[in-house]
Amino acid sequence: MRTEFPGRRAWHICHETIYQALYLGGRGGLTRELTKRLRTGRPLRKRRRRPDQRRPRFTIPGTPIDRRPAVVADRTRIGDWEGDLIVGRGNRSAIATLVCRTSRYLRLVRLPDRHAAAAVSDALATCFGQLPLAVRLTQTWDQGSEMAHHDRISRHLAEG
Numbered sequence: 001m002r003t004e005f006p007g008r009r010a011w012h013i014c015h016e017t018i019y020q021a022l023y024l025g026g027r028g029g030l031t032r033e034l035t036k037r038l039r040t041g042r043p044l045r046k047r048r049r050r051p052d053q054r055r056p057r058f059t060i061p062g063t064p065i066d067r068r069p070a071v072v073a074d075r076t077r078i079g080d081w082e083g084d085l086i087v088g089r090g091n092r093s094a095i096a097t098l099v100c101r102t103s104r105y106l107r108l109v110r111l112p113d114r115h116a117a118a119a120v121s122d123a124l125a126t127c128f129g130q131l132p133l134a135v136r137l138t139q140t141w142d143q144g145s146e147m148a149h150h151d152r153i154s155r156h157l158a159e160g
Contacts, residue, residue, distance in 0.1 A: 111123055
């Protein structure tokens with residue numbers, strides 16, 4: 001609508017407007033049959049908790065990203081790693097990725113059986129154990145439940 005009718009600002013809508021029309025349903029919205037075609041297939045939106053009502057996810061809290069050493073943000077040294085988890089179709093397979101922030105060297109860590117916290121921490125500890133100590137400085141990971149044992153992995157880091 002923006003490209004075809006640039007002069008009619010009232011006709012310009014964003015994706016959130018479309019989602020609200022789908023999820024409002026019978027109250028002036030569209031039919032619930034259309035929500036089945038969404039990626040999630042949910043008939044209703046999941047409510048999110050407010051930030052002030054969230055509980056800590058881990059028994060041992062990790063270091064917040066804004067508290068990591070400044071040299072990590074500068075990307076001037078090798079050995080600062082970022083990690084993520086790639087989950088396959090139907091949650092049946094998974095691969096952990098480790099990328100060096102400076103060199104962009106990538107390590108793929110196979111998780112053949114499952115991607116629970118214990119399996120991920122064991123696999124990453126093995127992976128870090130294969131690297132020289134000089135290139136095992138820090139790790140940055142998201143707050144997913146698969147990193148609940150992040151403290152076990154940190155033991156294998158030079159700055160851990």
